[in-house]
Amino acid sequence: MNLPDAEALCKELASKLRAGVSESTGLVGIRTGGAWLAERLHRELGLATPMGSLDISFYRDDFDSAGLRHQVKPSQIPFDVNGRHIVVVDDVLYTGRTVRAAMNELFDYGRPGKIELAALVDRGERQLPIAAQYVGATLSVPAGKLLRLARDERGKFSLRLSDAKPAA
Amino acid sequence: MRNPQLNGDGTLQHLLTIEGLPREVVVHILDTAASFIGVTEREVKKVPLLRGKSVFNLFFEPSTRTRTTFEIAAKRLSADVINLNIAASSSTKGETLLDTVDNLSAMHADMFVVRHSSSGAAHLIASHVASHVHVINAGDGRHAHPTQGLLDIYTIRHYKKDFARLSVAIVGDVLHSRVARSLIHALTTLGAPDVRVIGPRTLLPTGVEQLGVSVHHDMREGLAGCDVVMMLRLQNERMKGPLLPSAQEFFKSYGLTSAKLALAKPDAIVMHPGPMNRGVEIDSSVADGPHSVILPQVTFGIAVRMAVMSILAGN
Numbered sequence: 001m002n003l004p005d006a007e008a009l010c011k012e013l014a015s016k017l018r019a020g021v022s023e024s025t026g027l028v029g030i031r032t033g034g035a036w037l038a039e040r041l042h043r044e045l046g047l048a049t050p051m052g053s054l055d056i057s058f059y060r061d062d063f064d065s066a067g068l069r070h071q072v073k074p075s076q077i078p079f080d081v082n083g084r085h086i087v088v089v090d091d092v093l094y095t096g097r098t099v100r101a102a103m104n105e106l107f108d109y110g111r112p113g114k115i116e117l118a119a120l121v122d123r124g125e126r127q128l129p130i131a132a133q134y135v136g137a138t139l140s141v142p143a144g145k146l147l148r149l150a151r152d153e154r155g156k157f158s159l160r161l162s163d164a165k166p167a168a
Numbered sequence: 169m170r171n172p173q174l175n176g177d178g179t180l181q182h183l184l185t186i187e188g189l190p191r192e193v194v195v196h197i198l199d200t201a202a203s204f205i206g207v208t209e210r211e212v213k214k215v216p217l218l219r220g221k222s223v224f225n226l227f228f229e230p231s232t233r234t235r236t237t238f239e240i241a242a243k244r245l246s247a248d249v250i251n252l253n254i255a256a257s258s259s260t261k262g263e264t265l266l267d268t269v270d271n272l273s274a275m276h277a278d279m280f281v282v283r284h285s286s287s288g289a290a291h292l293i294a295s296h297v298a299s300h301v302h303v304i305n306a307g308d309g310r311h312a313h314p315t316q317g318l319l320d321i322y323t324i325r326h327y328k329k330d331f332a333r334l335s336v337a338i339v340g341d342v343l344h345s346r347v348a349r350s351l352i353h354a355l356t357t358l359g360a361p362d363v364r365v366i367g368p369r370t371l372l373p374t375g376v377e378q379l380g381v382s383v384h385h386d387m388r389e390g391l392a393g394c395d396v397v398m399m400l401r402l403q404n405e406r407m408k409g410p411l412l413p414s415a416q417e418f419f420k421s422y423g424l425t426s427a428k429l430a431l432a433k434p435d436a437i438v439m440h441p442g443p444m445n446r447g448v449e450i451d452s453s454v455a456d457g458p459h460s461v462i463l464p465q466v467t468f469g470i471a472v473r474m475a476v477m478s479i480l481a482g483n
Contacts, residue, residue, distance in 0.1 A: 055203065058215035058478070067179070067482025068217075071199055074206040108212035 001141075006149060006157035009120050009136030010037065014044045016134045017087065017118055021045060026079050026086045028052040030102050033091030033149035036157070037120055041089060052077040054088075059101035081110035087134070091149035093119035096130035121159065123147060172294060179483040182294040182303040183476050185312040186353040194357050198322050200475035201468070208244065208470065217478045218247035221278040225251045226268070227306070228284040233442050233466065234306050234316070238281045241473035245481075247279075269293050277301060279477065287311035302480040310346055315476055316441055317350025319469040321358060323461055324396055326468065327437050331355070335362040337390055337432070338381075340400035340422055340449050341371045343411075347441045348400055349379075356380050366390035367422060370411040387422050391431045397459075399424050399440045399450050415448045425451045429459060437461045 021027075026049050029038025035053040042051040057072040088102050099117060106112060118134035123141045141147050146164040151157055173182040173189075180193055207215055223242040227235050235251065242249045254268065269280065279302045282290045287309030294303040307313040328334055336355055342348045342365050355363050356379070363381040365372060377383055384390030391397065402418060412418055429438065438450075438459045446452050455462060 058203070058207070058217055063217055063482055068200060068479050069179075069482070071196070072203040074203045076206070104216070108210055108214070110211055 001161065003147075003159040003161060004121075004137050004139070006120065006159045010040060010157055013037075013118060013120055013134060013136040014041055017041060018045060020116065020134065021047065021087065022085065023048045024084065025049060026052060026077075026081070026084050027089055028054055028077065028086055028102070028106065029089045030098060031055045031073060033120075034089045036149060036151050037091055038089040040157075041118070049084075050078045052079065054102050054105055056098060056101040056105055059105045061097055061101065075105065077106075077109050081106060081112050083111070083113040085114045085116075086112045087116045087118050089118045091120050092147050093117070093122045093130075093132050093135075094125060094147075096126045096128035099130050100128055120149060121147065172291060175483060180479055181483060182290075182305075183314050183480065184290050184294060184303070184305045186314045186317045186350050186357065187312070189353075189357060191357055191359075194318070194321075194354065197318055197472065197475050197479060198325060200479060201318075201322055201471040204244075204471040204474040205468075207474075208467075214244050214246055216246050218242065218245035218278075218481055221247045221481060222276060223247045223249050223279045223281060223477070224272050224277045225249065225306075226254060226272075226280055226282045226284075227252065228254045228265075228282075228289070229307070230255065231283055231307070233469075234283065234313075237466065237469045238304075238306060238315075238473055241470050241477060242279075242281075244470070245474055245477055247477070250277075265289065265292065266296050269296060273297060273301065279304065279481065281306050283307045285309055302483075304476060304480070307346055310344055311349070313346040313350050313441075315469070315473050316347050317354040318476070319465060319472040320347075320351045320398065320439060320441070321354040322468050322472050323439060323465045324355075324437070325358075326464075327461060328395055331358045331360045334360045334396065335364070335394040335433075336360055336396040336398065337364045337366055337384075337394040338398045338400065339366040339387065339390070339424065341402050342367050342376065342400065343371045343373050344403045345400045348398075351398060352379050352381060362394075364390050364394065368412070368418075387428060388431055391428055394432045395436055397424060397429065397432055397436055397438045399438065399444075401441065401443065402445055402448050404445075415445070419448055419451075423447070423449055423451060424454050426453050426457065429454055429457075439465055442466070 027038045027042050029035035054075045055073045117132040119132045120136040122135045122138045146162045150160045173184045175181045239249050281304045283306040289308045290305035365381050366384045440462045
């Protein structure tokens with residue numbers, strides 16, 4: 001299938017976000033694709049608050065079946081979460097389970113004032129009542145396919161489609 | 169022979185010893201521990217990984233530090249923790265080890281953390297329990313204390329970054345020390361090129377060279393130019409017969425003083441698994457001095473035990 005240009009979607013997402021953020025907004029990217037994206041958006045929007053990143057491995061709801069196999073990196077939230085407007089950033093929004101895990105983790109840092117969600121691509125098929133306020137594009141992707149953001153050595157974004165690994 | 173602590177797919181089912189563990193399993197534990205360090209610095213120092221799981225601390229031998237850090241680690245993973253001090257319980261009434269384990273399994277234990285004075289006790293339990301139950305060896309006789317070895321190399325990696333050019337000296341009662349054995353296996357697994365054991369002939373196991381270490385009886389010679397000094401506790405309670413003239417005599421030859429530490433590299437770190445015998449194997453000026461990382465070892469121990477428990481529970 002034809003995939004949209006990730007760089008163009010990123011510009012689109014940045015312009016939508018610009019109206020919704022302020023100096024004190026904290027951008028939090030979900031590793032790895034979401035963290036790359038948050039890094040770029042943070043730079044383009046010129047936000048004063050440093051960006052954060054989350055590795056949600058310790059909060060996944062499939063831990064009992066999938067375990068802790070891949071490399072976990074430390075989460076970093078370099079600002080006070082309490083009362084703050086936070087925008088969680090992910091590359092692809094799908095079932096909503098990752099976003100739930102990210103929100104659970106955020107609440108262990110404090111009580112955010114407001115959490116919003118930005119995604120480069122919304123592929124639908126939600127399994128939880130979660131919606132994104134800022135979306136680059138909506139896209140229909142066959143089940144069983146994995147859609148994710150890739151970043152080349154020069155930092156250029158592209159979307160990649162592959163066969164999802166069967167659940168362990 | 170199949171490694172009894174690994175599953176068919178090479179993942180960790182139990183942690184019984186570092187000996188024979190693949191390098192990538194060790195590195196995965198250390199990397200995961202690094203992520204848990206951040207968790208313990210947050211407002212809520214807990215993650216939900218082991219929610220609803222029951223961890224039984226089975227201590228047939230007294231321990232404060234190890235038992236407490238296992239308990240904290242399990243609680244920070246949201247597990248329910250049950251501490252059993254067996255020395256004062258069923259075994260004195262004559263119940264066998266495996267009967268005790270069977271009874272606790274009937275109470276739906278998911279994980280056993282076992283400390284026992286007999287080498288192989290944790291292996292025995294691991295080979296007995298059902299396949300969804302995990303066993304962690306928290307010290308068995310003179311054999312192994314893998315989480316201590318892992319927290320020791322975590323500490324070394326934290327301060328020294330790389331093992332490739334590292335000189336590590338392990339000093340004192342190596343003969344009775346499961347800590348020393350676990351550290352030696354961990355260091356060789358990660359490729360540390362120069363591991364030295366230093367001690368009197370009576371406190372070094374025969375054939376210790378076969379573990380890939382060099383042997384020194386002169387502490388000054390052994391410490392020269394090393395990056396890491398691991399002092400071992402003089403294990404009075406394990407000492408049988410006249411292995412040593414006296415504690416004072418031992419301190420003179422093998423106690424770590426500032427003067428002897430000066431022979432190591434200027435940025436050398438000093439470690440000790442605890443509990444310390446001040447004035448026997450280590451001088452207070454060193455234990456409390458700028459080279460000492462003895463208290464950080466304890467803090468890192470919690471993150472390392474969280475990593476081991478969460479990796480086992482997920483496999």
